[in-house]
Amino acid sequence: MTRSSRVRRPATLASLAAELGVSRTTVSNAYNRPDQLSTQLRDRVLETARRLGYPGPDPVARSLRTRQARAVGLLLTEELAFAFRDPAALGFLEGLAQACENAGQGLLLIPASARHADLGAVHQASVDGFVVYSVPEGDPHFEAVLRRPLPTVVADQPMNTPGVDRVGVDDRGGMRTLARHLVELGHRRVGVITMRLSNTAFDGFVDPERQGRAAFGVQRERLAGLREGFAEAGVEWSQVPVMERFEHTMAAGAAGADQLLTHHPGLTAVACTSDILALGALRLAAERGWTVPDNLSVTGFDGVPEALAAGLTTVVQPVRAKGLAAGELLLERGDRVEPKSVVLPTELSVGATSGPARAIERWFSGL
Amino acid sequence: MTRSSRVRRPATLASLAAELGVSRTTVSNAYNRPDQLSTQLRDRVLETARRLGYPGPDPVARSLRTRQARAVGLLLTEELAFAFRDPAALGFLEGLAQACENAGQGLLLIPASARHADLGAVHQASVDGFVVYSVPEGDPHFEAVLRRPLPTVVADQPMNTPGVDRVGVDDRGGMRTLARHLVELGHRRVGVITMRLSNTAFDGFVDPERQGRAAFGVQRERLAGLREGFAEAGVEWSQVPVMERFEHTMAAGAAGADQLLTHHPGLTAVACTSDILALGALRLAAERGWTVPDNLSVTGFDGVPEALAAGLTTVVQPVRAKGLAAGELLLERGDRVEPKSVVLPTELSVGATSGPARAIERWFSGL
DNA sequence: AGGCCCTTCTGAACCGTTACCGTCATCGGA
DNA sequence: TCCGATGACGGTAACGGTTCAGAAGGGCCT
Numbered sequence: 001m002t003r004s005s006r007v008r009r010p011a012t013l014a015s016l017a018a019e020l021g022v023s024r025t026t027v028s029n030a031y032n033r034p035d036q037l038s039t040q041l042r043d044r045v046l047e048t049a050r051r052l053g054y055p056g057p058d059p060v061a062r063s064l065r066t067r068q069a070r071a072v073g074l075l076l077t078e079e080l081a082f083a084f085r086d087p088a089a090l091g092f093l094e095g096l097a098q099a100c101e102n103a104g105q106g107l108l109l110i111p112a113s114a115r116h117a118d119l120g121a122v123h124q125a126s127v128d129g130f131v132v133y134s135v136p137e138g139d140p141h142f143e144a145v146l147r148r149p150l151p152t153v154v155a156d157q158p159m160n161t162p163g164v165d166r167v168g169v170d171d172r173g174g175m176r177t178l179a180r181h182l183v184e185l186g187h188r189r190v191g192v193i194t195m196r197l198s199n200t201a202f203d204g205f206v207d208p209e210r211q212g213r214a215a216f217g218v219q220r221e222r223l224a225g226l227r228e229g230f231a232e233a234g235v236e237w238s239q240v241p242v243m244e245r246f247e248h249t250m251a252a253g254a255a256g257a258d259q260l261l262t263h264h265p266g267l268t269a270v271a272c273t274s275d276i277l278a279l280g281a282l283r284l285a286a287e288r289g290w291t292v293p294d295n296l297s298v299t300g301f302d303g304v305p306e307a308l309a310a311g312l313t314t315v316v317q318p319v320r321a322k323g324l325a326a327g328e329l330l331l332e333r334g335d336r337v338e339p340k341s342v343v344l345p346t347e348l349s350v351g352a353t354s355g356p357a358r359a360i361e362r363w364f365s366g367l
Numbered sequence: 368m369t370r371s372s373r374v375r376r377p378a379t380l381a382s383l384a385a386e387l388g389v390s391r392t393t394v395s396n397a398y399n400r401p402d403q404l405s406t407q408l409r410d411r412v413l414e415t416a417r418r419l420g421y422p423g424p425d426p427v428a429r430s431l432r433t434r435q436a437r438a439v440g441l442l443l444t445e446e447l448a449f450a451f452r453d454p455a456a457l458g459f460l461e462g463l464a465q466a467c468e469n470a471g472q473g474l475l476l477i478p479a480s481a482r483h484a485d486l487g488a489v490h491q492a493s494v495d496g497f498v499v500y501s502v503p504e505g506d507p508h509f510e511a512v513l514r515r516p517l518p519t520v521v522a523d524q525p526m527n528t529p530g531v532d533r534v535g536v537d538d539r540g541g542m543r544t545l546a547r548h549l550v551e552l553g554h555r556r557v558g559v560i561t562m563r564l565s566n567t568a569f570d571g572f573v574d575p576e577r578q579g580r581a582a583f584g585v586q587r588e589r590l591a592g593l594r595e596g597f598a599e600a601g602v603e604w605s606q607v608p609v610m611e612r613f614e615h616t617m618a619a620g621a622a623g624a625d626q627l628l629t630h631h632p633g634l635t636a637v638a639c640t641s642d643i644l645a646l647g648a649l650r651l652a653a654e655r656g657w658t659v660p661d662n663l664s665v666t667g668f669d670g671v672p673e674a675l676a677a678g679l680t681t682v683v684q685p686v687r688a689k690g691l692a693a694g695e696l697l698l699e700r701g702d703r704v705e706p707k708s709v710v711l712p713t714e715l716s717v718g719a720t721s722g723p724a725r726a727i728e729r730w731f732s733g734l
Numbered sequence: 735a736g737g738c739c740c741t742t743c744t745g746a747a748c749c750g751t752t753a754c755c756g757t758c759a760t761c762g763g764a
Numbered sequence: 765t766c767c768g769a770t771g772a773c774g775g776t777a778a779c780g781g782t783t784c785a786g787a788a789g790g791g792c793c794t
Contacts, residue, residue: 010516012750023774028752037772055514059491060436061750063427064779070491071475080464080474084457097447101478106492107447108438109474111467124426124437125473126493147422149377379780390744395782404742428780431749 011054020048031057063126071106072096072330073127075145077135079113086248087304088274089133091319092155092326096131099327112141114199119144129330131155136199136215153330155322159217165333167325167342171221171301172228174315174346178271178299179229181313181348186357187269187297188235192226192242193256193281194219194273201246203256205263208238222273222301241267245277253280254287261288261296268297268357275300275307275314282310282353293355303349313354316347378421387415398424430493438473439463439697440494442512444502446480453615454671455641456500458686459522459693463498466694479508481566486511496697498522503566503582520697522689526584532700534692534709538588538668539595541682541713545638545666546596548680548715553724554636554664555602559593559609560623560648561586561640568613570623572630575605589640589668608634612644620647621654628655628663635664635724642667642674642681649677649720660722670716680721683714 017024022041029036030045037045049056063069074096076083083089100107105128111121122144129151135142137158145152146164153165182190197206197214214220227237243260245252256277257270261284272278278300285292292298300307303316325342333340384391389408396403397412404412416423430436441463443450450456467474472495478488489511496518502509504525512519513531520532549557564573564581581587594604610627612619623644624637628651639645645667652659659665667674670683692709700707 013752014750024751025753025775026773029773032752041772055516056490057752058431058750059493060427060430061779062491062752063493064425064431064750064781065752067779069427069493070488071493073473080468081461084451084461084464090451090457094448094451097451097476100476101447101480101482104478104483104488106440106478106488107476109464109467109476111471111473113468115468116471121437121471121473123423124429126426126430126436126438149422381780391781392745392783393743396743399782408742424782425780428749429782431751431780432782434749 011049011052013054013057016045016049016052016054019052020045028057060126069126069128070104071108071127072100072327073108073110073122073125073130073145075110075112075122075130075132075135075141077112077114077139077141079115080109080111082113083109083133087276087306088302088317088319091304092133092323095320095323095325096327097323098320099324099331103327103331105331110141116141122148129153131326131330133326134216134218137217138215139199151330151333153326155326157217158215159221163339165329165340165342167322167329167344168218169317169322169344170346171218171317172225174317174348175222175225175271175273175301176229177225177346177348178301178313178315179226180232181350182269182271182297182299182354183230183233183235185269185297185354188233188357189264189266190230190235190240190269190271191260191264191267192223192240192271192273193253193260193277194223194242194244195248195277196246197244203245203252204243204259206242206244211242219273226271248274248276250276250280250283253277254284255280257281257284269299269354270296271299273301275302275304275312278312278314278353279307279310282312292353297354297357299354303347308349308351311352312349313351314349316349318344318346378416378419380421380424383412383416383419383421386419387412395424427493436473436493436495437471438475438494439467439694440475440477440492440497440512442477442479442489442497442499442502442508444479444481444506444508446482447476447478449480450476454643454673455669455684455686458671459500459690462687462690462692463694464690465687466691466698470694470698472698477508483508489515496520498693498697500693501583501585504584505582506566518697518700520693522693524584525582526588530706532696532707532709534689534696534711535585536684536689536711537713538585538684539592541684541715542589542592542638542640542668543596544592544713544715545668545680545682546593547599548717549636549638549664549666549721550597550600550602552636552664552721555600555724556631556633557597557602557607557636557638558627558631558634559590559607559638559640560620560627560644561590561609561611562615562644563613564611570612570619571610571626573609573611578609586640593638615641615643617643617647617650620644621651622647624648624651636666636721637663638666640668642669642671642679645679645681645720646674646677649679659720664721664724666721670714675716675718678719679716680718681716683716685711685713 013027014024017027027045030042108127110125122141130145132154134156156168197219211223241264243256245256270281278298281298285296290296300312300314303314307314380394381391384394394412397409475494477492489508497512499521501523523535564586578590608631610623612623637648645665648665652663657663667679667681670681674681
């Protein structure tokens with residue numbers, strides 16, 4: 001079979017029916033309801049289809065009529081390729097893909113990065129529902145998704161979208177537990193490196209006011225968890241320097257740590273709101289010749305494989321389960337109407353990058 | 368806006384036109400060809416649409432008429448989740464996603480693992496073309512793809528599908544270069560661990576006959592490259608033990624290496640047809656207390672990040688570029704008819720896991 | 735005044751299917 | 765012989781749009 005023959009406009013169900021001298025319904029039934037016609041006729045239909053090169057009912061026309069596309073749309077505001085680079089996103093996707101596979105549904109990745117000002121990709125997506133992964137509040141693509149009359153599940157962010165299902169993790173509780181861990185180790189002078197808090201590029205220190213205005217609820221929650229945990233030990237949050245980085249890379253984490261530690265040399269611990277940033281901070285510590293955790297404690301959030309392999313103290317969130325839950329929430333809703341919210345637990349993983357603050361005090365006194 | 372209002376059957380273009388007292392054409396134009404109607408009328412249309420909760424033209428109906436879905440279908444025979452676990456597949460996907468993003472196209476992951484005996488997912492995919500990633504020859508899902516009257520690009524496998532575009536890498540040449548590298552280091556007693564050669568589960572030694580019958584052209588090519596490279600040094604291929612593993616995991620690589628080295632204790636080098644298997648072999652060597660490369664040389668293929676980080680000697684293939692090329696080949700074909708084949712170069716990356724065979728001989732003589 | 739073009743909008747065909755309901759033949763039983 | 769049940773198939777109307785040719789109306793030029 002040559003390419004050109006495969007690419008020519010194929011026969012339609014109607015032309016096949018005409019060729020056979022039967023009705024279109026019968027041809028349709030031959031494909032979709034074998035029990036509705038005799039075996040002989042069905043075989044004759046299928047045989048003729050083969051002979052004419054009829055590829056079977058057109059999926060688009062079928063979707064139009066049956067009102068289902070057998071696919072789930074995934075909206076990420078980042079570049080598509082990002083999804084395959086970021087370890088946490090990857091875990092989520094793996095779980096989501098699993099859910100789709102289980103249900104025999106396709107998974108449509110929708111190009112909706114900032115490059116695409118038009119919302120065409122969202123409007124044009126032939127899907128039965130959307131999963132929205134971690135987009136900022138007020139994102140126009142997300143709003144376009146909401147206007148589509150389709151069931152939608154939000155993963156992580158934005159939080160509190162009325163009437164929309166959500167699956168997330170206990171960001172705040174996880175970070176609170178982490179903060180307590182640092183407190184127990186004696187840390188009182190801590191710094192924070194956070195992922196971007198808004199959609200506009202900004203790198204630098206952020207005051208609590210901007211923290212509260214953050215367009216990313218997950219970051220707000222994680223910061224709030226740290227605040228609460230440290231508050232229990234009497235650490236005033238306004239005294240805790242928070243460094244924001246727009247990019248989510250190890251390089252950004254290292255740069256953030258550099259700036260943070262340069263302005264606040266007395267810090268005994270740096271808590272990062274992601275593992276990637278924390279790995280960057282670790283790299284910076286190594287560059288400065290500091291020993292972790294003797295000279296500095298560093299913590300992350302997510303529990304990505306790279307971080308666990310590196311022995312990072314971090315909050316592990318079940319990213320895979322989150323993706324799976326998001327998919328299932330979307331696919332297994334029956335005629336449920338009231339929105340559902342799933343919050344998965346997080347777990348502190350104490351690694352080799354957090355240690356007693358004592359040692360650090362000693363180190364500084366020796367300067 | 369509550370969920371129930373969002374999920375109710377929405378207004379249609381026709382009902383909107385009726386409400387406005389204009390023709391459907393005009394409403395359609397308001398969305399698709401703003402220059403075809405006055406600004407006032409367009410604003411009135413859009414305003415009324417907002418008021419009635421009309422979500423804009425239905426994508427499926429539009430696709431039916433325009434004959435395009437603005438999406439690319441991706442067929443993998445593995446579980447969907449596999450794509451997010453296997454590093455080489457991941458790199459490919461990243462490149463492909465990039466190509467789709469550049470063209471503003473969606474990327475539809477089609478569930479077509481062995482679990483899905485029915486080909487419905489392929490038949491139902493609303494896409495403008497397919498990218499087929501590394502599936503075995505004769506795969507029924509692939510054949511279903513070929514029956515769809517859509518442009519198709521094969522990545523890696525199956526090779527030599529008449530009339531179909533393909534993008535691959537120089538598997539054979541890469542492996543030949545690797546073999547020469549081992550030869551130069553003095554290796555003559557080598558063993559091989561290969562990925563699965565057929566779709567049916569099998570673990571064990573494979574003779575050249577089965578190698579030639581392999582359903583995976585890429586594996587055939589890589590083995591052929593080794594054969595040719597070693598033949599230049601007078602190493603008879605029939606004397607080279609080849610161990611096949613069905614699973615593609617480090618554990619499988621370790622088990623394969625174990626079996627291989629148990630039956631052929633005199634081997635000085637183990638060449639694997641993938642990095643994952645090679646990393647497994649390295650793990651086994653460590654478990655046995657062997658020093659690499661002093662006691663054993665180990666090589667891989669792919670050049671995945673984990674392998675390069677581990678200093679594995681391997682053949683690096685440009686997986687990302689391969690994905691990008693596959694996407695571009697599909698999306699940028701104009702009215703080209705004759706099939707096109709792209710073969711990307713591979714590069715030997717000499718790491719710390721291959722060394723002179725001398726040392727190994729000495730080690731054995733000391734037993 | 736008449737012809738022509740331009741802008742703006744309409745009517746009808748078409749895209750390829752499936753849902754719904756009706757029809758027709760066949761057959762067994764009364 | 766007639767009747768109702770059953771199985772097999774067909775006709776018609778959606779499904780929700782896009783497209784293209786052309787109509788209506790106004791302005792401009794001659």
